[in-house]
């Protein structure tokens with residue numbers, strides 16, 4: 177009923193709008209009075225954590241993209257090598273695992289069969305397993321050595337939204353926690369990043385307050401036959417997630433690419449009027465932002481319609497953006513928390529305009545308990 181959906185037409189839309197709260201709840205109570213990050217569901221000693229020399233993240237679907245973002249955060253802050261692998265592929269490649277490997281399983285439901293079988297395989301090889309999960313007492317956390325619960329609340333829409341954003345929060349917290357335990361130089365920056373994270377719920381709200389702009393744009397594309405998404409660095413998994421949402425909900429062909437790969441193939445797909453959604457990195461000290469802008473320039477020169485998500489104050493993008501949606505100012509590594517939101521709104525509205533059942537897309541299940 178409409179009441180269950182808080183007046184929204186779909187659970188998915190309701191859940192998109194719950195994200196400021198879900199992110200805030202997932203950050204709650206993580207700092208001790210002494211100013212140290214604490215994850216009390218982590219039942220691994222500091223000594224055990226310091227022993228870890230490799231991390232393998234396994235997940236499926238949207239959760240896999242959270243894992244890709246986690247790789248950027250963990251490697252940058254902790255200097256521990258991270259691999260990210262689709263759970264369904266993991267066991268079958270005979271992965272190299274031992275007691276000093278930490279396997280991180282990310283699953284909203286905690287019941288995905290591919291992910292469950294992967295952690296069982298890891299445990300037989302004596303690896304430690306940490307679950308990032310939204311469902312208390314589900315199978316994956318029960319079979320893990322440690323758990324970080326996300327506090328998104330129940331997610332009903334088949335396509336994950338607040339589940340994904342809170343997984344990102346858990347991944348950042350895990351990365352910061354490992355940095356603190358290992359005492360890397362970023363260990364001292366934990367406070368600063370936590371403060372930036374605490375500002376995010378209001379920044380997500382700012383994006384949601386402009387949902388109508390995204391809806392109007394989405395309705396222009398009911399007849400589109402294909403949409404491309406471009407991102408770099410932590411924006412690359414966001415591009416993949418934006419494309420997945422369009423496939424899942426609007427049954428529309430969509431592909432996400434790392435913008436630097438354009439010239440190695442995908443640019444051949446670009447022709448007149450092709451919508452290309454571009455997630456522009458924040459303007460930091462590195463050259464990421466400028467490289468992205470030149471990639472956007474390239475596709476536009478070949479006729480693409482460029483729809484750019486770029487931070488407030490980024491004027492360099494203006495000449496190359498056919499449509500510009502402003503993102504709040506967030507460091508590139510944390511940008512997925514705000515950049516994903518307009519893409520969720522876009523897919524939800526486009527699917528609604530096409531008359532699809534957004535909460536129950538054809539052929540999909542909320543949790544896939546067969547391999």
Ligand code: G6P
Nearest residue numbers: 236237238239283284285288336
């Ligand atoms: C299904 C859902 C996806 C989800 C994936 C992984 O395919 O339709 O939205 O991302 O499973 O689910 P999990 O519960 O393990 O995160």
